[in-house]
Amino acid sequence: MFQLFKKRNFNDLIGDTFIFFKLYGKHYFKNYLIINGGFLLVLLVLVFFVFKIFYEGLFSGLNSNMPENQFEAFIMDNLVLFLGSGVLSVLLLLIITMISYLYPVVYLDLLSKTKEFDTNDIIKRFKDKIGRVILFFILSLVIALPFLGLLFMLCFLLVFVLIGIPMLLIMIPAASAWLLLSFYHYIATDADYFTSLSKAMQMLRNKFWPIVGSTFIMYLIIQTIVGIISMIPYVIGIFSAFTSFQDPNTFDSQNAVSIMMISVMILFLLSVLLNFFMQNLLLVNNGVIYYSLREEAENNSPKNDIDLIGTQSE
Numbered sequence: 643m644f645q646l647f648k649k650r651n652f653n654d655l656i657g658d659t660f661i662f663f664k665l666y667g668k669h670y671f672k673n674y675l676i677i678n679g680g681f682l683l684v685l686l687v688l689v690f691f692v693f694k695i696f697y698e699g700l701f702s703g704l705n706s707n708m709p710e711n712q713f714e715a716f717i718m719d720n721l722v723l724f725l726g727s728g729v730l731s732v733l734l735l736l737i738i739t740m741i742s743y744l745y746p747v748v749y750l751d752l753l754s755k756t757k758e759f760d761t762n763d764i765i766k767r768f769k770d771k772i773g774r775v776i777l778f779f780i781l782s783l784v785i786a787l788p789f790l791g792l793l794f795m796l797c798f799l800l801v802f803v804l805i806g807i808p809m810l811l812i813m814i815p816a817a818s819a820w821l822l823l824s825f826y827h828y829i830a831t832d833a834d835y836f837t838s839l840s841k842a843m844q845m846l847r848n849k850f851w852p853i854v855g856s857t858f859i860m861y862l863i864i865q866t867i868v869g870i871i872s873m874i875p876y877v878i879g880i881f882s883a884f885t886s887f888q889d890p891n892t893f894d895s896q897n898a899v900s901i902m903m904i905s906v907m908i909l910f911l912l913s914v915l916l917n918f919f920m921q922n923l924l925l926v927n928n929g930v931i932y933y934s935l936r937e938e939a940e941n942n943s944p945k946n947d948i949d950l951i952g953t954q955s956e
Contacts, residue, residue: 646754646933647942655856655934659927670749673761674922677768678741682918685734686911692727693907695720742918744768744775746925747829754933771829778828781835782821790817815857820846822928823853823935830932845935853931860924868916872909 644665650658663670748767752759797813800806823842827833833841846853936942 644753646750646930647937647940648934649937650930650934652852652855655852655927655931656859658930659860659923662926662930663923666753670922671919673749673764674745676761677745677764678738678918681734681738681741682915685731685738686915688727688731688734689911689914690907692724692731695723697903697907738918740772740775740779741768742921743825743925744771744829746922746929747771747826750826750926750929750933751830774829774832778825778835785835786821786824786839790821793817811858812854815854815861816846816850818861818924819853819857819928819931822925823932826929826932845932848938849931849935856927856931857924860927864917864920864923868913868920871916872913 644658644662648654648658745764748764748771752763752767793813794810794817797806797809800809820839820842823845824838827841828835828838831838
């Protein structure tokens with residue numbers, strides 16, 4: 643039985659994150675795909691469609707005897723298509739991002755109250771919270787992000803005297819944890835925006851190094867997995883193009899470039915998909931941190947132990 647309200651040390655913050663996915667991973671990602679999978683699919687198809695048109699226009703200009711500005715003319719002829727696709731892609735990204743950030747918060751909030759819930763329960767909570775999510779994103783864009791931007795600029799300037807490098811390695815997970823803990827508190831308790839920022843800062847100060855260390859480890863795991871998997875189609879494309887260059891008799895410049903372009907496209911689509919899925923590791927980890935810190939402040943364990951009586955044998 644996974645217990646959200648639990649006091650945890652650094653090792654527990656990481657270990658319990660993986661235990662959560664071991665116990666609830668199938669249910670978690672099944673509902674994630676039901677809610678967010680359609681938007682992700684539309685985004686990937688749209689990007690592939692635009693890339694295909696762009697690629698065909700590029701090579702039609704290169705292979706024809708038309709003037710050098712043929713490609714520019716092609717872009718201008720399809721300007722409405724590219725602009726429309728760009729706007730639609732941005733809107734889809736915003737929707738997918740908001741759903742991706744809200745989903746683990748809602749899931750863990752429901753899990754903290756009951757062990758039995760389905761997609762309809764999650765969607766109902768989504769409808770109740772979507773207005774607050776939009777407000778949080780807007781307020782963060784004009785308040786929290788400019789403040790963090792100034793701090794990061796200072797760290798970048800200090801890179802020249804070396805001290806900025808370790809400061810950046812600390813600042814990135816610390817800033818991420820602060821915003822995510824604020825978001826968790828804002829959604830889970832219906833507190834106002836500034837109260838949530840203040841509460842998250844208090845949480846961060848109370849267990850700064852375990853929180854920063856856990857968040858940094860999750861970032862490292864995510865980037866390593868995404869990087870390794872994303873490089874596979876790129877390496878295949880490079881290898882195919884290289885072998886074509888090695889044999890002058892069979893070398894086809896258009897075919898070699900086509901392989902490269904397709905590899906880049908697959909790499910991009912795979913990276914987008916993997917990033918959205920793998921970021922759940924970071925978001926759930928910060929949820930585990932949030933409920934652990936709430937347990938230290940509120941001591942909910944006795945209540946949870948009473949609630950769990952009779953369920954341990956199930």
